[in-house]
Amino acid sequence: MPEGYCVKCKAKKEIVDAVEEVMKNGRKAIKGRCPTCGTVMFKILGGKASATPQPSNPEAPSGGGSAS
């Protein structure tokens, strides 16, 4: 399951009902909903060079923590 950031829950959530879409510029994106609140989530999949380097965290800390 792809993960995305839910602005309503202010947390990373699994994207349910995820569908892959190709945008006009040829990039792929995942569109789906938050499993908790149902807010539409949209995650752009990195094409080639990732503009936003994401820290690789193999194990996300479980349990709601204060991310901010």
Ligand SMILES: [Zn+2]
């Ligand atoms: Zn949510």
